[in-house]
Amino acid sequence: MINRRTFSGLAATAALALGLSASATLAQENGELVYMTPGLDLAFWRYVSEGVRNVAEENGYGFSALDSTNDPQTQLQNAQDAIARGVAGIILSPTDSSTAPAVLDLAQQAGIPVVIADIGTDSGEFVSVIGSNNYEGANGVGQALAEAMQAEGKEGGSIGIVGISQARLNGQARTQGFKDAVTEAGITGDAGLQQMQAYTADETFRFTQDMITANPQMTGMFVQTDGPTLGALRAIKAARMDGEILVGAFDGIPEFVPLLQSGELVVSGMQQPYLMGQRSAEAMVEHLSGGTPEKEITVPILIVTSENIDEQLDTIRETVFANELE
Structure with missing residues (x-):
């Protein structure tokens, strides 16, 4: 006989499995958002990545981050790999502005939309660019x-x-x-x-x-x-x-x-990298949903000094440090 506690546990497990299955199915249906970053060794890009992940998963998309290790050739290979997988969209933080057009050209030829998160590009077609002044x-x-x-x-x-x-x-x-x-x-x-x-x-x-x-x-x-x-x-x-x-x-x-x-x-x-990642993914989701996000979206920069650090702490804990700050 299954007692009430065991039954409740089984029910909870089943509900969780059902929820995960539904999430996986939704992600499979919506496709995958890929974030291409100059280098995950820098905390800034890790925080952007977490912001993209947060919005992608909330909207039922799969997510992966591809590290270009500050190398334009690796960045190009990452773009080719993402395109070959048939991803729904690419969020790109290029290794530098002069290397971005090669990625944008490949994505345009494949019909895959690109949102640029910071750094910018010298040329090329993209949905939106999210950055700071x-x-x-x-x-x-x-x-x-x-x-x-x-x-x-x-x-x-x-x-x-x-x-x-x-x-x-x-x-x-x-x-x-x-x-x-x-x-x-x-x-x-x-x-x-x-x-x-x-x-x-x-x-x-x-x-x-x-x-x-x-x-x-x-x-x-x-x-x-x-x-x-x-x-x-x-x-x-x-x-x-x-x-x-x-x-x-x-x-x-x-x-x-x-x-x-x-x-x-x-x-x-x-800069507020976690917020920047969120805004980048939101622009992509809006585009994929048939909307038209703003071409340029600016995320404010916080001037944090030895005099105002304590009063800014609650804000930067989330938008700068992706809630990693104790």
Whole structure:
């Protein structure tokens, strides 16, 4: 005889199985959304991926993420693989703006819609592009860093930049926005720009060491993405110049929270990658449902400083860190 507790358990198991089966059937009917990312080794792209996954699964689509490992050829192969699988749609964060058109051309020939999530493209057909105003965000970082330098009497020194690829439209915008802000503040010392290739903390550690050696008067730095910023801070500590060189960053990882709270990091212009992923998938779902999403959708950048970090924490916990922050 099956007792009531056993029966309830069996019923719950059956209901769960039925629900999973229904979800799988719906996903199979709707097809698959693929997110192609420059590199899942960077937290930013993992958070975008989670945002895409969230909306895809809520709307009954299958989901997978394809890592291009910052290599255009791998990106092209990923596109070919996705097209061969007959996916319903591709959400693309290209390795850089000049490599996106090749993917867009392949997808157009196959009749597969593409939504672009950040970075942008030099040309090509796409449903929608979701991004942030990188110029405005970097300008805000520049303003905050300049104010901090002026408050500590460091405005007479120079500022070094460790940039993301300047072949990316967003990289160009971050550099120009930041430079315009510090120039307007009267800070003209330039310690040069080093351009990332590996996008690692170790790479930026070496860049920062070189900048410190070549520019003993450097009093400020701008690192244009999150993880590598940790390498810059480590190099500054190793040179025993913590507090002497003020650092501004872009994007955000959980490690930034205590660094901002302590003042070791002055400011970061935080895009909202989880929200960006959600908006990208929503645009794709709208298109696949017969709608017409906006051609350009802008997700605001949050200027998070050592002074406002605590009041911004609830927002960034979800939209920046995809609820990974404890």
